[in-house]
Amino acid sequence: MQENPVPLFDLKKQYAKIRGEVRAAFDEVLDSQMMIGGAKVAAIEEAVAKYCGVKKAVALSSGTDALLAALMARGIYRSPLDSENAGEVIVPTFTFFATAGCVWRAGAKPVFADIDPDTFNMSAESLEKAITPRTKAIMPVHLFGQCADMDAIMEIANRRGIPVIEDCAQAIGASRGGVKAGAFGLCGCLSFFPTKNLGGFGDGGMVVSNDEHFAEEVARVRNHGMQPKYFHRSVGGNFRLDALQAAGLLVKLPHLDSWHEARRANAAFYNEAFAGEPKIKTPKIDPKNYSIYNQYVVRVPNRDEAIKTLRANGVNCEIYYPLPLHEQECFAALGYKRGDFPVAEEVARDCLALPIFPELEKCELEKVAEQLKRAVK
Numbered sequence: 001m002q003e004n005p006v007p008l009f010d011l012k013k014q015y016a017k018i019r020g021e022v023r024a025a026f027d028e029v030l031d032s033q034m035m036i037g038g039a040k041v042a043a044i045e046e047a048v049a050k051y052c053g054v055k056k057a058v059a060l061s062s063g064t065d066a067l068l069a070a071l072m073a074r075g076i077y078r079s080p081l082d083s084e085n086a087g088e089v090i091v092p093t094f095t096f097f098a099t100a101g102c103v104w105r106a107g108a109k110p111v112f113a114d115i116d117p118d119t120f121n122m123s124a125e126s127l128e129k130a131i132t133p134r135t136k137a138i139m140p141v142h143l144f145g146q147c148a149d150m151d152a153i154m155e156i157a158n159r160r161g162i163p164v165i166e167d168c169a170q171a172i173g174a175s176r177g178g179v180k181a182g183a184f185g186l187c188g189c190l191s192f193f194p195t196k197n198l199g200g201f202g203d204g205g206m207v208v209s210n211d212e213h214f215a216e217e218v219a220r221v222r223n224h225g226m227q228p229k230y231f232h233r234s235v236g237g238n239f240r241l242d243a244l245q246a247a248g249l250l251v252k253l254p255h256l257d258s259w260h261e262a263r264r265a266n267a268a269f270y271n272e273a274f275a276g277e278p279k280i281k282t283p284k285i286d287p288k289n290y291s292i293y294n295q296y297v298v299r300v301p302n303r304d305e306a307i308k309t310l311r312a313n314g315v316n317c318e319i320y321y322p323l324p325l326h327e328q329e330c331f332a333a334l335g336y337k338r339g340d341f342p343v344a345e346e347v348a349r350d351c352l353a354l355p356i357f358p359e360l361e362k363c364e365l366e367k368v369a370e371q372l373k374r375a376v377k
């Protein structure tokens, strides 16, 4: 058993294996001095579109900007001259802040939906209740690397004629019924934040879509809404991806499936280790889903105490997420209150993310499992 604490993630181990390739790719970009756009950005767009099984991909500056650009490209954007907001967008209340933050920044009203207690993803039943005549889009999140119930969500969306913008920030390569995340709705929004399964060397993101016209609109929004040069049909932003990021991602992409598999093997180890522990609820993966385990999140009754014990005994862990979005201070004016989304509120109280990154060693997995079992006793 090693003495060093088990980190929640260790990016250095992965980098050590591909260091030579990454530095050669960076040198190529540096020598070209084509730092924004160019061949590397075009190449990563093509490669990720192929990987996700969609027609088009537009590289962007972050996952957050991918969400915002997708909304703006769909015309969900409030101008200073509009007297009303840009309509409503339904998001799960249990997700990373960016999902709802982008809706707000676009000038639309985030409308929250509760989640499923097993998958932590948006509940189709709660979604249906949240729809109004002002609903402009539905944004399901494929949380922790597992697809939301896209059969039910797409059925509702198609029946009502509402576009679906998938938040795939944590789910590149995840699939449901053989269809990859991002290929169900109007588009999918990816994040290349360094701790994602495909992490860049800084911020980065992408919109993937089967709708070529929509992808062109996202590309226009990415560059201040400009097309042709110095002519602006609508207002956009600077949402461009650096060529250095594209070069790094191109080196990493061929390894992605093996990294997913390593995460899945780690998850299988934990599932088995916790099988006889009724106090530890392991993540449930819908049988139609292939999870890429961006996070491995368990539920334990004495979560806050368990974290202290784990940390004191050399196991790093994290809470994703301690407070659902409908209870966040910045959204108080929306008028939600505690009790509105009981499942999300309960999960926020007892969820706990354990180390799951691909390069974890067997002794580290054993230490995490042993310490968590002790911590819940």
Ligand SMILES: Cc1ncc(COP(=O)(O)O)c(C=O)c1O
Pocket: 062, 063, 064, 065, 095, 096, 098, 099, 141, 167, 169, 170, 190, 191, 192, 193, 203, 204, 205
């Ligand atoms: C669900 C979700 N949506 C959006 C984002 C935003 O991505 P980024 O950090 O690349 O801006 C994240 C990133 O953590 C996320 O987890």
